Amino acid sequence: MASSVFSSTALPPARRARTWAGPRTSPFDRWLSARVQRAIEAAAVRLELWDGTSAYRGPGAAVGDLVAHDRRTLLGLAINPELWFGDAYMSGRLEVRGPLGPVVEALSGLPAPMSTWWDRLHAVLMPPNSRTGARRNVHHHYDLGNDFYALWLDPELVYTCAYFAHPGATLEEAQSAKHDRVCQKLRLRPGETVVEAGCGWGALALHMARRYGVRVKAFNISVEQLAHARARAAREGLAGRIEFIEDDYRNVSGRFDAFVSIGMLEHVGLHQFHALSEVLERVVTRHGGRGLLHFIGRDAPRPLNAWIRRRIFPGAYPPTIAEVASRVLAPAGMSIVDVENLRLHYARTLACWSERFAAARDAVREKYGDEFPRAWELYLAGSQAAFATGWMQLFQVVFAPRESAPPSWTRDDPQDVDAPA
């Protein structure tokens, strides 16, 4: 048994009693097992059934073992692995023997699973994120309780990709560097007005007001996060410069010098891109303001992993640059000024979170039960694997109205641009 922090916990005995299968596998079980084993053989992951049998013929030692503790799990892996892997792991029906991270990364590197048709169908059927739906989805994830996130995020509670100026930076340094990078890309100047859509626990809004002297209106629909953010602003004497507003991004009004949104676009959903575009046009383009979108994206359109979407982020969809450019920015009259792909930085961020989560595991289990920490470990390890292998991207996109100058002459230039003659 590897000593990795990702090693799975022992299977709770209560679960084993509830399984369908008896102690012995049938010829059908072994036939199905051989099929699944063939599909994952290239990842050097070994499948073992509940009686210890395995069809693994892989070369050398396996990266790790999947142990299916009952027939239902075996069936699920055969029919819709993307979805069942997560649920079975969460419930303890599926055990991962060996380090979770590398096993998930090896499986992520395989060709798209057979469940792709299911994902496509789901994408077509998926209802658009109505204001009520968006609220429900956000509550599902972000209102788990500030205390939960405080156990394993950095002290500022930043729950988005950090920027590691060098690979040895700490998570705290990297989150602060990310905020500086965003402000510098936007060329924020003292006295300017900024609207933030989806402000989390308020760390960026506070950073912008404190270090860049801007006035901020920050929108969020997570009640607990807002309470935390308001308390911090009051404590730091910044309440006069930041207004934290409990409302949907679609209701943003007013005129601003800059629009910023970190980690919200992937929750907006394609069906609502036109609404975001209208907001941008109304509150920034029309007044010569610029903006930055920071979001999890894809190279080619594909729905989010089915299990992540069902259990972790309902309603989420990581868009492509093409979708954002053509459905959000172009209709808002915005030109793309700058795009940076930070996917390796997100893999590093997730590795930091996994380490901290492992250290807080006992506290999480005590409060939320057995399944919950297993789901989160899988989510963090799976996401890290997705960013490390290029299955998911992290884009920062800077944009400015077509008619106005880009915010600077060159990327490295701290000065505003003087449009050339």
Add this chain to the structure above:
Amino acid sequence: MASSVFSSTALPPARRARTWAGPRTSPFDRWLSARVQRAIEAAAVRLELWDGTSAYRGPGAAVGDLVAHDRRTLLGLAINPELWFGDAYMSGRLEVRGPLGPVVEALSGLPAPMSTWWDRLHAVLMPPNSRTGARRNVHHHYDLGNDFYALWLDPELVYTCAYFAHPGATLEEAQSAKHDRVCQKLRLRPGETVVEAGCGWGALALHMARRYGVRVKAFNISVEQLAHARARAAREGLAGRIEFIEDDYRNVSGRFDAFVSIGMLEHVGLHQFHALSEVLERVVTRHGGRGLLHFIGRDAPRPLNAWIRRRIFPGAYPPTIAEVASRVLAPAGMSIVDVENLRLHYARTLACWSERFAAARDAVREKYGDEFPRAWELYLAGSQAAFATGWMQLFQVVFAPRESAPPSWTRDDPQDVDAPA
């Protein structure tokens, strides 16, 4: 008469004799003139007819005057200004009194002309760039003669957007800085192999081989340019490291560490994006190579100005980021790593070229006649206006295969990336 280098030349008397209109304008002429004047009034440009009459009621002094020397020109301006402006200016039927650059920029700022429907129709009917068609189009523009371009380009004959590290840089410095920027974005290392599609007079290929120690295969279908490039490589002792190949980019074969193309994509045409994508997949993606595309683009799909397309660049189409991402890069298995919009740098580059062209005007007229320098002045001034006003963009896009790491940990990091654990 303004003293600007852009002031138009006097109308050759021979032209006036060929016009339809007599010395006096009819009520119909004056009605049409009032219509055209209304359309351009917001640009503060005054229209004057051949007998000196004008319907201009604009506020204060006009930026400049358009003088229509005959009824045919007036009709053309009313029906399809985008196309007729160029032809009438080139032939001398339309005179611009005042500085050409600011007049064109003011007109460029107006809402899209009524000719848009014509452009759309043309885009639909426009045949794809076959290999023969591409060859004809390239000859149309680039085989005017090396001597012609040597009159007004920099000594390296770089006919693409430069990079002005600071606004006071010279054109020579800015072209060299552009080449360094491209090589640095690609993180070229000594001994690597690079394929360049559309190499012009070879300046970048020579720069890469000389300063970055790479081996280059550079493709071009312009015979005169290749002859120049080969002679330079031989003279500089770089012939062993660069192979200049007279062939279409679609015939590129082999495997390379990097693909680079500067100012070719806008000549490829949407219909051939799949062909470029296949080339990328075959010669770089499959072997873990990365690439850079530098091209004139748009925020939203729209054909190139009709006159530029007819007279200057047949077959050209400046694509959007969305079109390049979804039709070239995603199907080639490439992730977008970095995008930079350099449109203000192209406006500055064009201003430099216009100045040099004006200084070489007499030499150009002597060799090519009266119309030719007028066409080029308008093309340079119009292009500068398009980049200055955001009507056209200049994108540099860096990409790498989905599975491999981006070429560096951060933008500023000269080291290769070590993928994080």
